[in-house]
Amino acid sequence: MASPALTHFLPRFGVAAAVAGVLSLTGCQTWNAQDTLPPTSGVQPLKGLAQNVSVRRNAMGMPLIESNSFHDALFALGYVHASDRINQMVTLRLLAQGRLAEMSGASMLDADRYMRAVNLKKSAGELYKASSPRLKRFFEVYARGVNAYLFRYADKLPGDLASSGYKPEYWKPEDSALIFVLLNFSQSANLPEEIASLVLAQTVTTDKLAWLTPSAPDENLPLGEADKLQGLKLNGQIPGLSELSSASQQLSTLNLLGATSSNNWAIAPQRSRSGKSLLASDSHGPLAAPSLWSFVQIRAPKYQAAGVTVAGLPMVLGGFNGKVAWSMSSVLGDNQDLFLEKIRRQGSSLTYEVNGKWQPLGVRNETYFVKGQRPIREAVYETRHGALLNSAKAAAQGSGYGLALQTPSFTDDKSLDAFFDLSRAQNVERASDASREIRAIALNLVFADASNIGWQVTGRFPNRREGEGLLPSPGWEGRYDWDGYADPMLHPYDQDPAQGWLGTANQRVIPHGYGMQLSNSWAAPERGERLAELAGSGKHDSRSVIAMQYDQTTTFAAKLKKVFDAPGMKQPLKQAIDALPEADRSKAREAFTRLMAFDGKLSPTSADAAIYELFLQESMKQIFLDELGPESSPAWKAFIANGELSYAAQADHLLEREDSPFWDDLRTPQKEDKAVILARSLAAAINAGDSQLGSDHKTWQWGKLHSYAWKNANGQTVRGPLAAGGDHTTLNTSAFAWGQDFTTTRAPSMRFIVDFGQTEPLMGQNGTGQSGNPLSPNYLNGIDQWLKGQYIGLPMQPQNFDRVYGKARLTLTPGK
Numbered sequence: 001m002a003s004p005a006l007t008h009f010l011p012r013f014g015v016a017a018a019v020a021g022v023l024s025l026t027g028c029q030t031w032n033a034q035d036t037l038p039p040t041s042g043v044q045p046l047k048g049l050a051q052n053v054s055v056r057r058n059a060m061g062m063p064l065i066e067s068n069s070f071h072d073a074l075f076a077l078g079y080v081h082a083s084d085r086i087n088q089m090v091t092l093r094l095l096a097q098g099r100l101a102e103m104s105g106a107s108m109l110d111a112d113r114y115m116r117a118v119n120l121k122k123s124a125g126e127l128y129k130a131s132s133p134r135l136k137r138f139f140e141v142y143a144r145g146v147n148a149y150l151f152r153y154a155d156k157l158p159g160d161l162a163s164s165g166y167k168p169e170y171w172k173p174e175d176s177a178l179i180f181v182l183l184n185f186s187q188s189a190n191l192p193e194e195i196a197s198l199v200l201a202q203t204v205t206t207d208k209l210a211w212l213t214p215s216a217p218d219e220n221l222p223l224g225e226a227d228k229l230q231g232l233k234l235n236g237q238i239p240g241l242s243e244l245s246s247a248s249q250q251l252s253t254l255n256l257l258g259a260t261s262s263n264n265w266a267i268a269p270q271r272s273r274s275g276k277s278l279l280a281s282d283s284h285g286p287l288a289a290p291s292l293w294s295f296v297q298i299r300a301p302k303y304q305a306a307g308v309t310v311a312g313l314p315m316v317l318g319g320f321n322g323k324v325a326w327s328m329s330s331v332l333g334d335n336q337d338l339f340l341e342k343i344r345r346q347g348s349s350l351t352y353e354v355n356g357k358w359q360p361l362g363v364r365n366e367t368y369f370v371k372g373q374r375p376i377r378e379a380v381y382e383t384r385h386g387a388l389l390n391s392a393k394a395a396a397q398g399s400g401y402g403l404a405l406q407t408p409s410f411t412d413d414k415s416l417d418a419f420f421d422l423s424r425a426q427n428v429e430r431a432s433d434a435s436r437e438i439r440a441i442a443l444n445l446v447f448a449d450a451s452n453i454g455w456q457v458t459g460r461f462p463n464r465r466e467g468e469g470l471l472p473s474p475g476w477e478g479r480y481d482w483d484g485y486a487d488p489m490l491h492p493y494d495q496d497p498a499q500g501w502l503g504t505a506n507q508r509v510i511p512h513g514y515g516m517q518l519s520n521s522w523a524a525p526e527r528g529e530r531l532a533e534l535a536g537s538g539k540h541d542s543r544s545v546i547a548m549q550y551d552q553t554t555t556f557a558a559k560l561k562k563v564f565d566a567p568g569m570k571q572p573l574k575q576a577i578d579a580l581p582e583a584d585r586s587k588a589r590e591a592f593t594r595l596m597a598f599d600g601k602l603s604p605t606s607a608d609a610a611i612y613e614l615f616l617q618e619s620m621k622q623i624f625l626d627e628l629g630p631e632s633s634p635a636w637k638a639f640i641a642n643g644e645l646s647y648a649a650q651a652d653h654l655l656e657r658e659d660s661p662f663w664d665d666l667r668t669p670q671k672e673d674k675a676v677i678l679a680r681s682l683a684a685a686i687n688a689g690d691s692q693l694g695s696d697h698k699t700w701q702w703g704k705l706h707s708y709a710w711k712n713a714n715g716q717t718v719r720g721p722l723a724a725g726g727d728h729t730t731l732n733t734s735a736f737a738w739g740q741d742f743t744t745t746r747a748p749s750m751r752f753i754v755d756f757g758q759t760e761p762l763m764g765q766n767g768t769g770q771s772g773n774p775l776s777p778n779y780l781n782g783i784d785q786w787l788k789g790q791y792i793g794l795p796m797q798p799q800n801f802d803r804v805y806g807k808a809r810l811t812l813t814p815g816k
Helices: 015-026 070-097 106-118 120-130 133-152 159-163 173-185 190-200 206-212 223-227 241-253 391-397 415-424 428-435 526-535 542-549 556-565 570-578 582-597 607-628 634-645 649-655 674-693 782-788 798-805
Strands: 042-046 053-057 063-067 262-267 278-285 293-300 303-310 318-320 325-330 337-346 349-354 357-360 362-368 376-382 399-406 443-448 453-457 462-464 482-485 493-495 501-504 707-711 717-723 747-755 762-766 810-814
Touching (some): 042 133, 053 798, 063 070, 070 106, 070 120, 070 133, 070 159, 120 173, 133 173, 133 415, 190 206, 190 241, 206 223, 206 649, 241 634, 262 325, 262 443, 262 526, 278 325, 278 443, 293 747, 293 762, 303 747, 303 762, 376 391, 415 428, 428 453, 428 493, 443 501, 453 501, 542 747, 556 570, 556 649, 570 582, 570 674, 582 674, 607 674, 634 649
Antiparallel strands (some): 053 063, 053 810, 262 278, 262 501, 337 399, 349 357, 362 376, 443 453, 453 493, 462 482
């Protein structure tokens, strides 16, 4: 699933400055930076344990927790999570609470306002209250483990956290529910799309919005969605839109909103070389140190599981328990809506229109504690649909449109229990049963046992009276209100299909006319297409699955060649190239010839791949920049951001839309068509290559334009740049901002494979490292494995533990 690497909110201090900051905070001249690293061997007494717990670590720092009781194992998990990722846990919690300004200052205040309006704390409270007493005990024990670390290391916190001056509060059981709700909120690709559409509506007329917000290559343009906004004067009438858009893009850049890129698939026994199932999963995020994910293995009476976790959440979210493997990717479900609300001030009250009548807005007061400043007290206004995301500016202006966010209720939701039950399932049938009860997060869950494979869509999806929720809806009439939720029995699922595999890559997973609406914000289909090509070809084992995870072939290149060679385009394109100025004509012909010969392999050493990607980049500018530019404009930035979230108008125009109004270049007196713009784009690709790579085209390489660079919590590059292949359409994803530059913004942040044909089925790979502490040897040691395609086994059989985890251990003992 998506992997929101949310550690980048910490203040921008270097390591040396962070260490100096800790020295000043502790006031201890003999302080040693290594003291921030908890020991990995020896004995450590901790108050709250009932019995001894063993913690061993493999060569990558991934822990094996062995305990005589599950409660003690959860306590140890809390302690280990905090030991490895306390910075991340604290930051995630502050983010979800809308309190980042307390640690990072006024630069995060708009993001905090955004999150306070969303009010994840309320959602988490509903979810936790609905959970079973058993689950609540699990979260309570885990919280005690986290707090054992916070108590023991209160004066020895990692440098960047200590230097911020923020003193972490003790962990509460409800905080783990808050992290889960935050993870769900991160899957909301459509929310930033809706905000971006309003930014675009400040520049283009609403009838053009549909051309900029396509759903899928074979879907009609969402003209009905754009029609909702016809006749509304949106330009300058949405107070706080600029701040809201900046906060949305800030969170998107940090991979909170729209953190939705991932792949997962399962191979059935009939397509496996061993005659037993395989499962694979990879989640994508920024090249951050650390990534969101950390691996863990737990072995206790009546419970064992190994796989990926998010620090702060006491459950294995994807992995293997000895019988069943499970994984998750984002559905890109649209289970929230943004409503435009007419507001006006009447006396001292702020009101909004409901069915022709003006009603007072609900009010709740919020206090923001900002580092280095006096507290700020503001009201958040509530409508029948939800809170206004632009409350502060709407109150100040007293007129215009408020933006109310409606999200599903989590009352009586048993998702936390269901996730735990999934991790204990002993066969695919039980995994399927547990998956159907997960409603609080929209996922593609893929699972397997040795003989069977299955897939289930989870979540809670609204029934809309009218409209599809792709663009904001007028809230004053009730036409677009929700009427409950879709019956969970309609949620798509499959088990043991005849084709012999199941898989998802955030693509559309339901056919036209399906009995419920999941989304209109699907990812581009190419990763899913390539997955189908490879999974459906021949027999598979762990080696072929690794090759799939590292595949850098795009299916979009073949589609582009079909466009160039289509009967209605071949001759017009040739004529358009011939009509170019002489200096550009030969360049366009070179680009055309090279693209028509391109095999779609986006190798970092490929010159043709470089030309292909340069063409994509330049074509976007040729098509849209005249109306949405300049490149520094809010509209252009919003358009680029939308392209990173789901199927992009850039791709949609290249493959289709000959009648789009955007083909005409408003900067020229004549009227251009698609062939003319494509011809100009071909020439522009070579010109851009000459500028960026030099005039010797034989030396061009995609990896000289496109690179990997890992950054720490301070925004500093800690590894790289290194040549990268692939793009957003390849299974081995290496996405960049289409229309901006080629900097990698998203790549696999973790991978794992379960091969039931092996004695020890599970192998995993963390994108950066297990630890979030820069002083740890496990901070960046995963990168070399990641680059070389190497995985580490996580054995389930005790006789193999010593071989992988060694004999050295940290023994946690009951303290007094």
